[in-house]
Amino acid sequence: MGSNRARIAIDAMGGDYAPAEIVAGALKAQEKLGVEILLVGDPEQIQASLKQHHASPQPEIVPSEGTVEMHEEPLSALKRKPKASINVAMDLVKQQRADAVVSAGHSGAAMAAALLRLGRLPGIDRPAIGAVLPTMVSSRPVLILDVGANVDCRPKYLEQFAVMGTIYSQYVLGVTEPKVGLLNIGEEPSKGNDLAVRTHQMLVDNPQIPFVGNAEGRDVLSGNFDVIVCDGFVGNVLLKFAEAVGEIVLQMFKEELSSGIENKIAAKMLQPSLKRFKQRVDHVEHGGGLLLGVAGVCIISHGSSQANSICNAIRLAKEAIDNQVLERIQSQYQKSGQEQEARS
Amino acid sequence: MGSNRARIAIDAMGGDYAPAEIVAGALKAQEKLGVEILLVGDPEQIQASLKQHHASPQPEIVPSEGTVEMHEEPLSALKRKPKASINVAMDLVKQQRADAVVSAGHSGAAMAAALLRLGRLPGIDRPAIGAVLPTMVSSRPVLILDVGANVDCRPKYLEQFAVMGTIYSQYVLGVTEPKVGLLNIGEEPSKGNDLAVRTHQMLVDNPQIPFVGNAEGRDVLSGNFDVIVCDGFVGNVLLKFAEAVGEIVLQMFKEELSSGIENKIAAKMLQPSLKRFKQRVDHVEHGGGLLLGVAGVCIISHGSSQANSICNAIRLAKEAIDNQVLERIQSQYQKSGQEQEARS
Numbered sequence: 001m002g003s004n005r006a007r008i009a010i011d012a013m014g015g016d017y018a019p020a021e022i023v024a025g026a027l028k029a030q031e032k033l034g035v036e037i038l039l040v041g042d043p044e045q046i047q048a049s050l051k052q053h054h055a056s057p058q059p060e061i062v063p064s065e066g067t068v069e070m071h072e073e074p075l076s077a078l079k080r081k082p083k084a085s086i087n088v089a090m091d092l093v094k095q096q097r098a099d100a101v102v103s104a105g106h107s108g109a110a111m112a113a114a115l116l117r118l119g120r121l122p123g124i125d126r127p128a129i130g131a132v133l134p135t136m137v138s139s140r141p142v143l144i145l146d147v148g149a150n151v152d153c154r155p156k157y158l159e160q161f162a163v164m165g166t167i168y169s170q171y172v173l174g175v176t177e178p179k180v181g182l183l184n185i186g187e188e189p190s191k192g193n194d195l196a197v198r199t200h201q202m203l204v205d206n207p208q209i210p211f212v213g214n215a216e217g218r219d220v221l222s223g224n225f226d227v228i229v230c231d232g233f234v235g236n237v238l239l240k241f242a243e244a245v246g247e248i249v250l251q252m253f254k255e256e257l258s259s260g261i262e263n264k265i266a267a268k269m270l271q272p273s274l275k276r277f278k279q280r281v282d283h284v285e286h287g288g289g290l291l292l293g294v295a296g297v298c299i300i301s302h303g304s305s306q307a308n309s310i311c312n313a314i315r316l317a318k319e320a321i322d323n324q325v326l327e328r329i330q331s332q333y334q335k336s337g338q339e340q341e342a343r344s
Numbered sequence: 345m346g347s348n349r350a351r352i353a354i355d356a357m358g359g360d361y362a363p364a365e366i367v368a369g370a371l372k373a374q375e376k377l378g379v380e381i382l383l384v385g386d387p388e389q390i391q392a393s394l395k396q397h398h399a400s401p402q403p404e405i406v407p408s409e410g411t412v413e414m415h416e417e418p419l420s421a422l423k424r425k426p427k428a429s430i431n432v433a434m435d436l437v438k439q440q441r442a443d444a445v446v447s448a449g450h451s452g453a454a455m456a457a458a459l460l461r462l463g464r465l466p467g468i469d470r471p472a473i474g475a476v477l478p479t480m481v482s483s484r485p486v487l488i489l490d491v492g493a494n495v496d497c498r499p500k501y502l503e504q505f506a507v508m509g510t511i512y513s514q515y516v517l518g519v520t521e522p523k524v525g526l527l528n529i530g531e532e533p534s535k536g537n538d539l540a541v542r543t544h545q546m547l548v549d550n551p552q553i554p555f556v557g558n559a560e561g562r563d564v565l566s567g568n569f570d571v572i573v574c575d576g577f578v579g580n581v582l583l584k585f586a587e588a589v590g591e592i593v594l595q596m597f598k599e600e601l602s603s604g605i606e607n608k609i610a611a612k613m614l615q616p617s618l619k620r621f622k623q624r625v626d627h628v629e630h631g632g633g634l635l636l637g638v639a640g641v642c643i644i645s646h647g648s649s650q651a652n653s654i655c656n657a658i659r660l661a662k663e664a665i666d667n668q669v670l671e672r673i674q675s676q677y678q679k680s681g682q683e684q685e686a687r688s
Contacts, residue, residue, distance in 0.1 A: 016663070103643045137590050148529060151537035185492060185580040188415075193495035193577045217584030221592050233537045234578050236529040240561030241582060242589070248565050255482070266610040334512050 005036045006321045009098035012041035014066040014105020015087040016303050023049035025310025040064050040089040054236040064088040068109035075221035090117035093296040100297035100317035104305040118296040121330050127293030128161045131239050137223030147239040148233040154229035162209045163328050164292040171323040175226045181215030183230035273312050287312040349380045350665045353442035356385035357411040357429040358449020360647050367393035369654025384433045385406050401584040408432040414451035434461035444641035444661035462640040466588050469491040471637030472493050472505045475583050482566030490576035491583040497575035499543040506553045508570035509635040515667040519570045525559030527574035531554040
């Protein structure tokens, strides 16, 4: 790859605040994380955003034409716009000119472009989007996957999510012995819908997966699990609920605080704590979801991402690259596949 | 029924704190709500609990033998123990000696006993458990169903949940024009898993349902929806997550508050507000879930219910009785069924 520095292709046209905030976040990451940035998008618009900063070196601009809009159906839009920013960014990884893609654009389009341009890792049927949430235990976040890539799943997909999640937890989140759970409605193996019951047995049987059992809704943020697998429908509902809930609780709390003079004084004193607390629950701090299972490092950020969030997404990408997550999934998964074949 | 007072059969043997807390809650409800109580269970144990109080009048005790334990498979346990407390309680409703059942015991057993002893309302394929959660808008709770009775659903079940939820929202929660949503991963009708896509169209087509569209995870507690329907797997995960999250957020917040002298003073000043806040998010205040779609009013409370929670569950039962929820579901559902037939 020529350089040891991680090279990140940024979809500068994707997201509610593109390109200004995307460019700002990319420059921040360039400075703070020492990564090499490739800004993919409309050169004129990117140049205008770059002028707001005094970055050195100036990042490379890779021209693209158009972008997939939020209301568009991903597959047809990607075909109609072969030079759309997300397509061009994926091509940079394919051509080994970049090590990763970060996009805050249409998440379905990002996934489809990754599948079409990079393909799946061998042994993986369906890629999954993983999201990291804070838990009750402050230094122990939980990785939930899938949070939206696959709304209808088979047990073997969830098994693959568990293999990939284990590796991500170990090598990006730094958990030596990750505890993997299956999202379910009860602790007993017999509990759950058809998918959950059949998946439970596969997770028990797979020696590559440090499976500790079912995780109920109340266990998700308990800190007792490092990785929780579920289908993308439940995962997406849960993720969006969790993201909203931090904000809601804060607002309800503020309503309580705004009544009475004692509370108002207390609220003033609490400002710094409230801010730290907000940071802890805020999704901005977590940057985005990793698309696991495609043959490239892809981070899918929130559409509402601003500079800090983009910078954190780039940090995630860098960690996945530095820790060779793809290579590890590939070899681990192959090993697991071979052992499965040997057993059957 | 002889009396105008609502008569509630209480499964005194069900729950982690049975019978002491169950009896205490029932006596509280008798005093506060003016309901008539029938305590179902082991007479000796109930008498011992009653002695802790000075209730007048003393509630009637209806003897039962044994109870369904949490680890038991509901159907076989119910058959093996025909005189189990939950069976006897349901029989009281069947014999019209009681108007409702409240149980904090094995929820699967309560549902199975209701189905076996009381049966379904005509036109309802599957009963659902509804749970009421507080939202951002303080006087506007949201009813979510199903939260655990049916882990694998068909579109027509969800359509029936929507009909039943609408009536419950109108006549128990007092919402004049309830807004009904379908839990999903996006706003567009094309979004979601197979179940969600097919259900969306049925809800649009049914004139009995005030359907306003898909509700994403982030919308659940927004106050923009009064009723949200989903399958019992997703609903159960979401409910348990929501219940845990209030507690988790409070704990994280307390951790923040315990650092620094300013915060400690502020925390002291905030005690009353924190307590009010806790009440607002606490499930105890909401009493339990209503089992909708069986031919009797049944409230399923948390296993961890103590006296206040049981009293609130009895309040729910009373409201469902006073507002003739069952009769309304039956007539509304029949109307909806007839119109459907007329359309097809």
